């Protein structure tokens with residue numbers, strides 16, 4: 001049994017929610033492992049632990065499939081940030097966020113931060129077909145595909161309308177739709193728009209496939225949850241108790257990642 005004192009204890013929790021197939025797991029792989037790789041539909045949930053400077057952030061991936069819906073509010077318990085994910089080529093995936101997922105966030109922290117993320121932007125926007133390295137420099141898709149083959153062994157995707165640069169799918173969800181939903185989320189939470197984080201900052205379009213905006217998404221959130229981290233550390237100093245549930249999760253997977 002691992003010693004509690006040596007475990008990395010998460011300072012804060014970020015949760016990814018959204019319909020099946022929108023790319024939640026792929027976004028996490030892209031950010032944590034710098035790769036776009038094959039996924040299987042998530043069962044239950046899984047977490048990754050990210051060291052961010054001196055802080056430990058747990059990022060929870062959840063299953064979008066309806067059969068696991070009941071677990072969502074459990075994963076959101078105590079979350080400092082929730083990433084509500086949809087797919088830019090699928091209007092219904094945005095609607096589902098409001099109809100099915102928003103109420104799951106009732107268990108999150110009272111000052112929880114919400115980000116709306118439209119993934120698979122590479123399918124609709126030529127600029128998102130360019131991939132970014134960790135310094136934010138863009139490379140073209142051919143270079144990315146070659147790199148993908150060399151680094152992770154994943155084959156260059158077959159030439160199909162979705163993989164040919166310049167051939168785009170119809171964008172079903174435009175940024176304004178996400179901005180409008182963000183406003184409704186604030187109203188649902190009883191928050192004033194004036195005193196909340198602005199929609200322009202909290203609505204992202206990403207591509208897990210190319211890496212477009214993925215670092216920006218996670219790192220913006222890490223910066224924004226810093227006050228929650230500092231508050232939690234302060235509370236822990238004042239009453240040093242151990243969150244057995246979190247320790248059990250982290251300890252069971254050697255502090256890196258796991259699922260349940």
Ligand SMILES: Nc1nc2c(ncn2[C@@H]2O[C@H](COP(=O)(O)OP(=O)(O)OP(=O)(O)O)[C@@H](O)[C@H]2O)c(=O)[nH]1
Pocket residue numbers: 018019020021022023024025026027037038039040041042043062063064065119120121122123162206207208209210
């Ligand atoms: N073109 C493109 N495809 C993507 C992107 N992100 C994910 N995909 C593909 O979309 C499919 C679903 O991706 P996942 O990451 O498994 O989706 P998920 O949201 O985790 O799904 P559940 O675990 O079932 O909730 C896979 O075939 C991915 O390869 C993206 O940014 N662009």
Ligand SMILES: [Mg+2]
Pocket residue numbers: 024025026039040041042061062063064
């Ligand atoms: Mg998944």
